[in-house]
Amino acid sequence: MNEKTLEGYHATSKENIQTIIKNGFIESKANRGHWLGKGIYLFENLYYAIEWEIIGVIKHNITNYDEIKQKCGILIVDLDIDNYNIIDFSEPQGYAIFERLLQLIKANYSKEKYEDILNKGYTYIIKVLEDLEKQNNVKYISRYDIICAVYPKYFTKQKTHLPGDFIPCVQKQICIKNRKAIKNVYELEHSDMTKGIFDLIKNNRGEKND
């Protein structure tokens, strides 16, 4: 067993946990929140999964850790990256794909149009790439079963709530395009560690609650 595995975290409501373990995930539609297109979204860092429990799943601030334990859960998803293709857009080699396409757009369109495209962000560029794939019958990104990328902070007003920019903290997300890449899905047990992260989030959100 030398298979390389990538671990991701998915936060959801308590009632969804067992359904997902039993029946599998439902792919998210591509919209503003699902910026890497259709797929199953995970956080690479547990911190953001717990924060998602607070701000995303429940949609309001939770001050009590027991409340979170009752209402939410976190799934650990093991991904087989030995037998399935993965690309990380936050690494220079992965980002080169975007860079090349943006260069092409810049060379062929007005400054205004180029800036308009930049403002539309990753979701838009992925749509352009997907369309080009259909036209040319070439797999630029759909050859990948898993896409990783750092979530741009400017994307929504909902920031990371981490105080200061001394050393930038990044929020890396994983988008599973091919569910066959999923090896295991199981629920994370709440522990002192998750409680510690919860307290840290509460503290961070209190210090810079924008």
Place this chain on the structure above:
Amino acid sequence: MINNPKDIAEILEELDKITFEQLDKAIKNADKEYEQMQYDYQEEIYNIQSAITTIETNSYNTIESQQIEVSEISDMISVKENFISEEEGENKIWMKELVLVA
């Protein structure tokens, strides 16, 4: 490092072959999809806002209907009280008459 440089080089090579016509078509399609996505997003917000308004209206109606019910009950009580006091009065007259007869 996750990315396979050979793989990426192959993709970059393929991207260089894209013509302006192909790119323009892709951008026009992406514009359309993006507009639709924005529209769906707005619709979703509208639906959520409508749902909130419905909940607010329903709870207002429930409170109002409960208030009507309470006032109806209170009216009934005062009618009954009047009736009882009238009945009591009649009883007193009847008792007086009995005493007088005796």
